[in-house]
Amino acid sequence: EAQVTQNPRYLITVTGKKLTVTCSQNMNHEYMSWYRQDPGLGLRQIYYSMNVEVTDKGDVPEGYKVSRKEKRNFPLILESPSPNQTSLYFCASSLLAGITDTQYFGPGTRLTVL
Amino acid sequence: AQSVTQLDSHVSVSEGTPVLLRCNYSSSYSPSLFWYVQHPNKGLQLLLKYTSAATLVKGINGFEAEFKKSETSFHLTKPSAHMSDAAEYFCVVMNNAGNNRKLIWGLGTSLAVNP
Numbered sequence: 001e002a003q004v005t006q007n008p009r010y011l012i013t014v015t016g017k018k019l020t021v022t023c024s025q026n027m028n029h030e031y032m033s034w035y036r037q038d039p040g041l042g043l044r045q046i047y048y049s050m051n052v053e054v055t056d057k058g059d060v061p062e063g064y065k066v067s068r069k070e071k072r073n074f075p076l077i078l079e080s081p082s083p084n085q086t087s088l089y090f091c092a093s094s095l096l097a098g099i100t101d102t103q104y105f106g107p108g109t110r111l112t113v114l
Numbered sequence: 115a116q117s118v119t120q121l122d123s124h125v126s127v128s129e130g131t132p133v134l135l136r137c138n139y140s141s142s143y144s145p146s147l148f149w150y151v152q153h154p155n156k157g158l159q160l161l162l163k164y165t166s167a168a169t170l171v172k173g174i175n176g177f178e179a180e181f182k183k184s185e186t187s188f189h190l191t192k193p194s195a196h197m198s199d200a201a202e203y204f205c206v207v208m209n210n211a212g213n214n215r216k217l218i219w220g221l222g223t224s225l226a227v228n229p
Contacts, residue, residue: 031215040221041221042219042220042222043219044219045214045216045217048214048215050213090157090158092217094215097213097214098215099146099165099208099210099215100163100165102163103160103217105150105157105158105159106157107156107157108158
């Protein structure tokens with residue numbers, strides 16, 4: 001089944017403890033992206049990747065890192081999480097970065113930082 | 115800059131009656147527009163998309179949307195609501211400038227369907 005997977009789905013952690021949220025797609029997509037969803041603010045892009053080894057900042061990159069060493073994986077790294085990073089995170093992918101390409105979303109990761 | 119505005123934060127309908135969720139967009143370019151749905155504690159599912167082909171777009175589960183350039187609108191409709199349609203709906207415009215195909219989201223419309 002074609003899909004985007006994220007792990008973990010739920011995570012409660014403490015301030016400053018490094019964590020990684022994994023994202024993997026099995027559709028051979030080149031474009032991948034991370035969003036966070038917050039009440040009253042909607043979804044905002046954190047980082048995106050056009051292809052392997054090509055990543056760039058989105059609208060809210062502070063406090064996050066990403067890597068794209070393989071086409072299928074695009075992990076989101078929080079090196080020193082803070083409570084303001086408590087949010088619902090979504091990974092997305094599309095075949096290319098064309099204006100007609102549909103972006104498919106993972107199931108989301110709900111992160112709580114205490 | 116591109117943006118979308120969902121005109122209603124909450125819509126309540128009775129089962130079997132029509133659904134109308136309103137969205138206005140702003141874009142300097144010919145826009146690519148989408149509607150996504152989010153059911154409680156679920157991910158984001160694409161309902162339909164407009165990418166400068168037919169202005170009336172049909173999607174899944176009986177939903178459709180009409181692109182009206184003169185009104186800068188992309189309203190979502192369904193002739194007859196089902197209980198299973200209760201969810202959060204997002205109108206989205208894709209960034210068409212540069213390489214980043216980020217999706218720019220409205221704040222969502224919560225649809226309640228009453229028996």
